[in-house]
Amino acid sequence: MSAEVVNLRRHRKRKARQEREKTAEQNRISFGRTKAEKTETDRINRRERAQHDQKRLEQPAPSTRPKK
Numbered sequence: 001m002s003a004e005v006v007n008l009r010r011h012r013k014r015k016a017r018q019e020r021e022k023t024a025e026q027n028r029i030s031f032g033r034t035k036a037e038k039t040e041t042d043r044i045n046r047r048e049r050a051q052h053d054q055k056r057l058e059q060p061a062p063s064t065r066p067k068k
Helices: 009-029 034-055
Strands: none
Touching: none
């Protein structure tokens, strides 16, 4: 019944490396878009927001919502 010997220093370094990689992956998703992709997403969002607003039964007060 011999247990596997674990080097704690290596284990901590491996775990830290995995955490950094996880954070880097999230940052690549969040910030790694080209300007064209950002403008396309913005255009789609504005179009969908306009279509949604057109289907309202009552219009919101004009001074309460900032224009973008």
